[in-house]
Amino acid sequence: xxxxxxxxxxxxxxxxxxxxxxxxxxxxxxxxxxxxxxxxxxxxxxxxxxxxxxxxxxxxxxxxxxxxxxxxxxxxxxxxxxxxxxx
Numbered sequence: 001x002x003x004x005x006x007x008x009x010x011x012x013x014x015x016x017x018x019x020x021x022x023x024x025x026x027x028x029x030x031x032x033x034x035x036x037x038x039x040x041x042x043x044x045x046x047x048x049x050x051x052x053x054x055x056x057x058x059x060x061x062x063x064x065x066x067x068x069x070x071x072x073x074x075x076x077x078x079x080x081x082x083x084x085x086x087x
Contacts, residue, residue, distance in 0.1 A: 011044040012036040
């Protein structure tokens with residue numbers, strides 16, 4: 001990613017509640033999306049937020065809820081890192 005603000009949309013198509021946290025690895029600053037219950041009527045539930053990715057570095061996106069086959073959604077693979085490079 002290039003530095004800047006991004007419109008991020010979280011969708012829950014699953015059977016369980018999920019949330020989304022975006023953490024800047026350099027200082028632990030975190031943006032938190034609310035926990036979303038599964039959608040109804042065949043569609044997802046949604047949450048949107050503008051997220052500040054203006055500082056170069058690595059950001060970790062993850063679900064922070066407990067449960068799942070490995071004890072947490074994070075440990076079960078609901079995690080992704082993105083890198084923001086210089087301008």
